[in-house]
Structures are given as structure tokens and as C-alpha cells.
Amino acid sequence: MSAAIRIIASQGLGAATAAIAQEAGVSNGSLFTYFETKADLFNQLYLELKAETAAAALDGLPAGSDIRKQTFHMWSQWLRWATSYPEKRRTLAHLSVSDDITPESRQAGHQTMAGIAKLLERSRENGPMRDVPLGFVVALMNALADATIDFTINDPANAHKHSMTAFDALWRMLA
Amino acid sequence: MSAAIRIIASQGLGAATAAIAQEAGVSNGSLFTYFETKADLFNQLYLELKAETAAAALDGLPAGSDIRKQTFHMWSQWLRWATSYPEKRRTLAHLSVSDDITPESRQAGHQTMAGIAKLLERSRENGPMRDVPLGFVVALMNALADATIDFTINDPANAHKHSMTAFDALWRMLA
Amino acid sequence: MSAAIRIIASQGLGAATAAIAQEAGVSNGSLFTYFETKADLFNQLYLELKAETAAAALDGLPAGSDIRKQTFHMWSQWLRWATSYPEKRRTLAHLSVSDDITPESRQAGHQTMAGIAKLLERSRENGPMRDVPLGFVVALMNALADATIDFTINDPANAHKHSMTAFDALWRMLA
Amino acid sequence: MSAAIRIIASQGLGAATAAIAQEAGVSNGSLFTYFETKADLFNQLYLELKAETAAAALDGLPAGSDIRKQTFHMWSQWLRWATSYPEKRRTLAHLSVSDDITPESRQAGHQTMAGIAKLLERSRENGPMRDVPLGFVVALMNALADATIDFTINDPANAHKHSMTAFDALWRMLA
DNA sequence: CATGAATGAGGCTTCATTCAT
DNA sequence: CATGAATGAAGCCTCATTCAT
Numbered sequence: 001m002s003a004a005i006r007i008i009a010s011q012g013l014g015a016a017t018a019a020i021a022q023e024a025g026v027s028n029g030s031l032f033t034y035f036e037t038k039a040d041l042f043n044q045l046y047l048e049l050k051a052e053t054a055a056a057a058l059d060g061l062p063a064g065s066d067i068r069k070q071t072f073h074m075w076s077q078w079l080r081w082a083t084s085y086p087e088k089r090r091t092l093a094h095l096s097v098s099d100d101i102t103p104e105s106r107q108a109g110h111q112t113m114a115g116i117a118k119l120l121e122r123s124r125e126n127g128p129m130r131d132v133p134l135g136f137v138v139a140l141m142n143a144l145a146d147a148t149i150d151f152t153i154n155d156p157a158n159a160h161k162h163s164m165t166a167f168d169a170l171w172r173m174l175a
Numbered sequence: 176m177s178a179a180i181r182i183i184a185s186q187g188l189g190a191a192t193a194a195i196a197q198e199a200g201v202s203n204g205s206l207f208t209y210f211e212t213k214a215d216l217f218n219q220l221y222l223e224l225k226a227e228t229a230a231a232a233l234d235g236l237p238a239g240s241d242i243r244k245q246t247f248h249m250w251s252q253w254l255r256w257a258t259s260y261p262e263k264r265r266t267l268a269h270l271s272v273s274d275d276i277t278p279e280s281r282q283a284g285h286q287t288m289a290g291i292a293k294l295l296e297r298s299r300e301n302g303p304m305r306d307v308p309l310g311f312v313v314a315l316m317n318a319l320a321d322a323t324i325d326f327t328i329n330d331p332a333n334a335h336k337h338s339m340t341a342f343d344a345l346w347r348m349l350a
Numbered sequence: 351m352s353a354a355i356r357i358i359a360s361q362g363l364g365a366a367t368a369a370i371a372q373e374a375g376v377s378n379g380s381l382f383t384y385f386e387t388k389a390d391l392f393n394q395l396y397l398e399l400k401a402e403t404a405a406a407a408l409d410g411l412p413a414g415s416d417i418r419k420q421t422f423h424m425w426s427q428w429l430r431w432a433t434s435y436p437e438k439r440r441t442l443a444h445l446s447v448s449d450d451i452t453p454e455s456r457q458a459g460h461q462t463m464a465g466i467a468k469l470l471e472r473s474r475e476n477g478p479m480r481d482v483p484l485g486f487v488v489a490l491m492n493a494l495a496d497a498t499i500d501f502t503i504n505d506p507a508n509a510h511k512h513s514m515t516a517f518d519a520l521w522r523m524l525a
Numbered sequence: 526m527s528a529a530i531r532i533i534a535s536q537g538l539g540a541a542t543a544a545i546a547q548e549a550g551v552s553n554g555s556l557f558t559y560f561e562t563k564a565d566l567f568n569q570l571y572l573e574l575k576a577e578t579a580a581a582a583l584d585g586l587p588a589g590s591d592i593r594k595q596t597f598h599m600w601s602q603w604l605r606w607a608t609s610y611p612e613k614r615r616t617l618a619h620l621s622v623s624d625d626i627t628p629e630s631r632q633a634g635h636q637t638m639a640g641i642a643k644l645l646e647r648s649r650e651n652g653p654m655r656d657v658p659l660g661f662v663v664a665l666m667n668a669l670a671d672a673t674i675d676f677t678i679n680d681p682a683n684a685h686k687h688s689m690t691a692f693d694a695l696w697r698m699l700a
Numbered sequence: 701c702a703t704g705a706a707t708g709a710g711g712c713t714t715c716a717t718t719c720a721t
Numbered sequence: 722c723a724t725g726a727a728t729g730a731a732g733c734c735t736c737a738t739t740c741a742t
Contacts, residue, residue: 012274016715027724029718038716097272099187128347132340139322140344147318151311165307169315169348172303191732202707207734362624366736377703379739388737447622449537478697482690486676490694493672497664515657519665519698522653541711552728557713 004045009087013042013094039100046101049092050109056081058115067122068175072167074119075145079163082149083156089149113138120174127175137174144170179220184262188217188269214275221276224267225284231256233290242297243350247342249294250320254338257324258331264324288313295349302350312349319345354395359437363392363444389450396451399442400459406431408465417472418525422517424469425495429513432499433506439499463488470524477525487524494520529570534612538567538619564625571626574617575634581606583640592647593700597692599644600670604688607674608681614674638663645699652700662699669695 003024007015017038018028035041057078061070082089095101117138124130129137148166152159178199182190192213193203210216232253236245257264270276292313299305304312323341327334353374357365367388368378385391407428411420432439445451467488474480479487498516502509528549532540542563543553560566582603586595607614620626642663649655654662673691677684 017717018715028716029725030723032717033722093272097269099189129340129344136326136337136340139326140319140341143318143322144315147314151314162311165304165311166315169304172347173344192734193732203733204708204735205706208705213733367738368736378737379704380702382738383701443622447619449539478693479690486687486690489672489676490669490691493668494665497668501661501664512661515654515661516665519654522697523694542713543711553712554714554729555727558726563712 001045001048004041005049005087005091008045008094009090013098013100017041042095042098042100043102043105045091046095046105047108047112049088049095050112052088053078053081053092054112054116067119068171071119071123071171074116075167075170076163078145079149079152079159082145083152083159086153093146110138123171124174129174140173141170176220176223179216180224180262180266183220183269184265188273188275192216217270217273217275218277218280220266221270221280222283222287224263224270225287227263228253228256228267229287229291242294243346246294246298246346249291250342250345251338253320254324254327254334257320258327258334261328264328268321298346299349304349315348316345351395351398354391355399355437355441358395358444359440363448363450367391392445392448392450393452393455395441396445396455397458397462399438399445400462402438403428403431403442404462404466417469418521421469421473421521424466425517425520426513428495429499429502429509432495433502433509436503443496473521474524479524490523491520526570526573529566530574530612530616533570533619534615538623538625542566567620567623567625568627568630570616571620571630572633572637574613574620575637577613578603578606578617579637579641592644593696596644596648596696599641600692600695601688603670604674604677604684607670608677608684611678614678618671641666648696649699654699665698666695 004020007020007023011019017031020041021028021031024031031041035044057074059077060073062073063070065073117134120137120141121134124132124137144166148162152162155162179195182195182198186194192206195216196203196206199206206216210219232249234252235248237248238245240248292309295312295316296309299307299312319341323337327337330337354370357370357373361369367381370391371378371381374381381391385394407424409427410423412423413420415423467484470487470491471484474482474487494516498512502512505512529545532545532548536544542556545566546553546556549556556566560569582599584602585598587598588595590598642659645662645666646659649657649662669691673687677687680687
């Protein structure tokens with residue numbers, strides 16, 4: 001899996017399965033002992049990375065703090081994770097737009113973000129987006145996070161500043 | 176070109192050049208009379224669609240109105256275009272993440288959005304994002320627009336409502 | 351024709367007919383007004399170059415001189431021509447090994463060298479090769495000439511010396 | 526490899542890789558398991574045939590005999606090999622003029638003939654070509670051998686006679 | 701007679717997947 | 722369970738040749 005992350009990050013989804021196997025130090029045939037199909041590998045990888053993203057974002061959540069602090073913590077963790085593991089983030093970005101990811105996987109991927117969604121639910125509950133479908137709110141936050149990460153990757157020196165800027169913007173949207 | 180849009184929208188960038196040629200009603204070889212390379216076709220298509228998006232967004236801009244109205248007009252037009260031509264939008268989305276699009280094309284694509292950027296510039300000039308790099312602001316708006324379009328495509332009945340919801344959110348971010 | 355020489359010399363027989371047409375300053379289609387086929391062009395070119403080689407070799411032949419002087423003159427002229435027009439010589443070399451050259455063309459090409467063969471006939475008439483089939487003698491001389499030209503092209507500074515060396519060797523063979 | 530020899534001998538270097546694979550009884554894809562590229566196959570084949578030629582020419586060299594006898598042995602063996610394996614000879618002839626053969630391969634091919642060059646070195650050491658660059662002498666001998674082989678292939682009944690004739694000529698050149 | 705767009709067969713190469721060892 | 726050679730379908734692109742203008 002980690003071999004796949006490295007290869008996909010650098011070569012994209014068109015990377016040969018043989019290249020992934022080689023990076024993993026196994027024979028090309030062995031890869032298919034663990035994954036029925038290249039698409040199967042993609043789906044498993046997608047779920048793993050989704051889960052890791054979510055776990056990272058929620059890691060060490062200050063349960064006692066107010067909702068803004070909690071959400072900001074989540075936001076910061078997320079961005080830190082994405083910029084700390086650019087290959088994972090890049091690979092996940094590739095996978096997210098692939099036709100090989102099944103609707104089931106996407107569905108499961110969204111489940112993974114339930115914890116994050118819950119934070120948003122509380123964040124917006126008294127704000128102007130209180131009546132907007134939660135899925136839409138999540139999608140908008142996701143989009144802001146992705147854009148911020150992309151921008152930060154090209155200007156890592158100001159990672160913290162960009163993170164704050166975008167979070168403030170998010171909060172104005174929500175609350 | 177329009178054949179390519181249809182095919183790429185339905186089959187993705189992995190579509191065979193032969194399929195595009197067939198859809199266009201010409202022989203596979205003929206395609207290479209017009210485009211040196213599959214990647215060349217992608218780049219030209221990317222620029223065309225980028226330009227069309229921008230043109231649609233700025234079409235009929237009410238020059239005399241206040242900045243919020245102008246920006247809202249732009250936003251509405253953009254979303255209308257994207258939902259009216261889902262294939263173009265889908266194809267542009269595919270192209271935007273392709274490794275075949277050269278940095279030059281991306282650069283040119285950004286130029287295309289100069290008019291939109293100018294509106295944002297004025298929108299945020301007295302707001303909380305007044306000191307944020309304009310490129311970042313553009314990226315955030317772009318992300319919101321894309322997410323809104325995606326959401327709308329799955330729920331077209333509420334297109335207008337989603338558009339307003341997202342615009343209000345954008346405006347809270349900016350002004 | 352001269353365009354074909356330049357193109358074939360630099361790109362080999364695999365050169366596209368379109369490239370030849372372009373070099374000649376005509377449209378690709380026009381080429382086929384003059385030559386039925388690419389192979390037809392090759393055959394005509396082959397004959398032209400063969401004829402030019404022979405003509406060059408026999409140009410200014412000192413009819414009154416003894417046979418050694420005449421043969422040496424022919425030899426020198428041949429080598430001078432080949433090194434003066436390396437593209438023609440290179441193209442002829444390519445054509446000579448092509449499967450597109452018909453047996454008829456080869457036959458005709460040999461006819462072209464009748465004058466040279468006649469010189470050889472007289473050169474060897476009292477020598478050790480007096481009973482060898484003339485075709486064989488011609489082939490051997492041809493081989494020596496080609497090898498000398500190749501060697502000279504890589505060391506043009508000593509063109510004259512190599513020419514003399516090889517002619518002396520030829521003469522020892524023949525007379 | 527032997528399949529390639531047969532196919533190239535009959536169809537030239539333009540032969541499809543698929544044809545070679547079929548002749549070898551493997552799938553077209555398999556060919557590329559063994560050779561990265563068609564050009565790679567050509568280069569390996571070139572080296573193999575060059576080596577085989579040289580080995581055949583020097584096989585059973587009568588080390589104790591005088592230099593003329595040794596050289597004649599080499600010459601005879603060479604011609605015997607070439608006329609015994611006309612396909613190999615034809616293929617090598619094709620390859621020798623191909624642009625796909627790298628300078629490295631040509632260099633290596635020349636190395637292969639070091640043993641033959643050594644014989645020539647000794648053959649000419651007291652003769653009229655004693656001061657000629659050895660590379661030139663080798664080239665001339667090569668040319669004579671090739672021409673003799675070509676002539677012999679069209680008149681195999683007199684193979685021995687042609688071989689003797691040409692060797693005598695060679696010897697007059699050298700010694 | 702010139703033009704150059706159109707044709708479509710054919711070539712080289714890649715790669716996911718299989719399977720005998 | 723690991724291996725890695727074998728498979729063959731599929732894709733991109735080239736190019737000699739044709740033909741309507």
C-alpha cells in the first residue's frame with residue numbers, strides 16, 4: 001500500500017501495477033494475491049487514505065473546548081496532515097477523481113468523515129447555513145480545505161497564515 | 176472538439192482517440208491532422224473550455240450595478256453555464272487534473288479568468304480578505320463554485336437555491 | 351529529385367514522402383503526379399545517381415594515355431565525386447540495399463557502368479585476373495571503391511593519400 | 526533470435542515485430558519481455574552475428590603454419606560460414622547498414638574482429654600496405670569478402686574457385 | 701496540373717492479468 | 722503463498738496514397 005502511494009503520487013493512476021509491485025519489493029504476480037484487481041487496490045487505498053485523513057483531523061480533539069476551537073483544531077490537523085504527507089494527499093486527490101472508485105467506496109469514504117460532519121453540524125447550527133443540507137456544507141468545507149492545501153503546497157513557508165486565513169473565511173461562512 | 180467533449184465526458188481522459196474520431200465522424204488518422212497529439216487535443220480543449228467558462232460567467236455583466244450585484248451576476252452565469260452544459264463542465268473537470276495539461280496551458284487558463292479575478296479584487300477590497308493574496312482568494316472561490324456545481328448536478332431541482340446559498344456564503348467570506 | 355536526395359541522405363529511406371515534397375516546395379499530393387509510387391521515385395533516383403556516378407567517373411577520360419593512367423583517372427574522379435557530393439553518395443548507398451529497387455533497375459544500373467567495366471577489362475587483360483568473370487572483377491573494384499569512400503569521409507584530410515593507396519592496391523590485384 | 530534471423534533475411538528490417546514473434550512461436554507481447562525495443566533486438570542480433578562470423582573465421586586456425594596459410598584459412602572459413610548460413614549473412618548485411626545500430630554496437634562489433642585484424646597486421650607487415658592505417662586495410666578486406674560472398678551466393682557451384690581468386694587478389698594487395 | 705485534407709491499414713509498444721513452477 | 726514469464730488486447734501514431742476542389 002505505501003509503495004502504491006509513492007508510485008501513484010509520482011506517476012499518477014496510470015502507473016503500471018508492475019511498478020507498484022517492484023517498489024513494494026514483491027513480484028508483479030504477488031500483487032494480485034492481495035488485490036483482485038488494480039481497481040480493487042485503488043478502492044482499498046482510497047478508503048485507507050480517507051480514514052487516515054479523518055483520523056488525523058480528529059486526533060487529539062479538545063473535547064471540552066468550545067465548538068470554534070474544536071473545529072479549528074480539526075482544520076489545523078487536517079491541513080498539517082496533508083502538508084506533512086504530500087504523497088498521500090496527492091494520491092488521494094488522484095483517486096478521488098478516478099472512475100475506478102466505486103459508488104460504494106465513495107459512500108464509505110463519506111461515512112469516514114462523519115466525525116468531521118458532526119463538528120460542522122454544531123458549527124453551523126446557529127449560523128446562516130443552519131438550514132442548508134449538511135452534505136452541501138461538508139462539500140463546501142472540503143472544497144475550501146483542498147484549495148487551501150493546494151495553495152499551501154506551493155507556498156509552504158506561509159502554511160500557518162494560509163490555514164488561519166482560510167479557517168476564518170470558513171467560519172464566516174458557517175457561524 | 177465537440178465530439179471530444181462528449182466522449183471525454185462519458186469515458187474520461189482514457190477514451191481512445193479512435194472513439195473521439197468516430198464520434199466526430201472522421202477517420203482515426205484524420206484526428207491527427209488537426210491535433211499533433213492526444214495531449215495537444217487536451218490542451219486545446221482545456222483552453223477553449225476555460226475561455227468559454229469565463230466568457231459565460233462575464234456575459235451581460237451589469238457594468239453600472241454595485242459590486243455585489245455584479246459578482247452575483249457572474250456567479251449565477253457561471254453556475255448556469257456549468258449546469259446547462261454538464262458535459263463541457265465534466266470534461267473541463269477531467270482536463271483540469273490531467274498531467275497532460277502543460278504549465279503553459281494552465282497559465283493561459285488563469286489569464287482567461289482575469290475578468291473574474293478583477294471582480295473578486297473589488298469585492299474583497301474592504302473586507303476581511305483584503306490582504307490575502309488574490310490568487311488564494313480566486314482559488315477559494317473556484318473551489319466553492321466547483322463544489323456547488325457538483326452538488327447542483329445531483330440535485331438540479333434546487334439549482335437556484337444552492338446557487339444563492341453558496342453565493343451568500345462566498346460573500347460572507349469576502350466582504 | 352534533389353530534394354529527395356537531401357531528405358534521404360539525412361533521414362534514410364524511411365523518410366516520409368511528405369517530407370520530400372515539402373523540401374521540394376510542392377504539396378504532398380503533387381509528388382504523386384511525377385512518381386506513381388514511392389518505390390518508383392526510388393528507382394528513378396537510383397538510376398539517376400548511378401548514371402551520374404558513372405558519368406563523373408568517366409568525365410575527361412584521357413583517351414590517349416595508357417590504361418593505367420586512364421583507370422587511375424576514372425578512380426580519382428569517382429572518389430572525388432563521391433566525397434564532393436556526400437549526400438548523393440549516401441542516398442545511393444541507401445538505395446543500393448533497398449528492396450524497392452527492382453531487378454530491372456539494378457540491371458540498368460549495371461549497364462550504366464559499362465564504360466567503367468571496359469576500362470577494367472583492359473586493365474586486367476594481361477594480369478592475374480584475366481580469366482575471372484568480368485562481373486566479379488567489377489564487383490571487387492566496386493567494393494574497394496565504396497570502402498575507400500567510406501574511410502575517406504571519416505578522414506577527409508587524407509583523401510588524396512587514401513585514394514592513391516587504394517588504387518595501388520587495386521592495381522596490384524588487377525595487373 | 527533465430528526467428529528474427531529468418532524473418533529479417535526474407536523481409537528485411539522493415540519486418541513487423543509481430544512477424545518475428547510469430548515465427549518464434551510466442552505472442553507479440555512476449556518479444557518485449559526479452560528485448561526492450563525493436564532496435565534493441567537489432568543491436569543484440571548484430572553483435573551475436575558479428576561474433577559468430579568472427580568465431581567461424583578463426584575456428585581451427587592452424588597456429589603453426591605460416592601467415593599466408595593462416596590468413597587463407599581464416600578467409601576460407603569466413604566464406605564457408607557466409608555461404609553456409611546465407612540467412613545469417615543476409616541479416617547481418619541488413620543490420621550493418623541500419624541506423625538502429627548504435628555507435629557502441631558498431632564499436633563492439635569491430636572489437637570482435639580483433640583476431641582477424643591481427644592476422645592482417647602480420648600479413649601486410651612487410652608488404653606495400655605496411656604504412657597504411659590498419660583500419661583501412663581491414664575495411665578493404667571486408668569489402669572484398671562481402672563482394673566475394675555476394676558473388677558466390679549467385680554462383681555457388683564455383684564457390685571454391687571464387688574464394689581462391691579473391692584471396693589471391695587480396696594477397697597481392699597485402700603482401 | 702496543383703493542392704492538401706482525408707483515409708485507414710499497420711506498426712510498435714504497454715500492461716493488467718494468468719498460471720505453471 | 723511467491724514468482725515472473727507469457728499473453729494478447731488495445732492504444733497512439735505514421736504515412737503512402739487518393740481525390741474533390
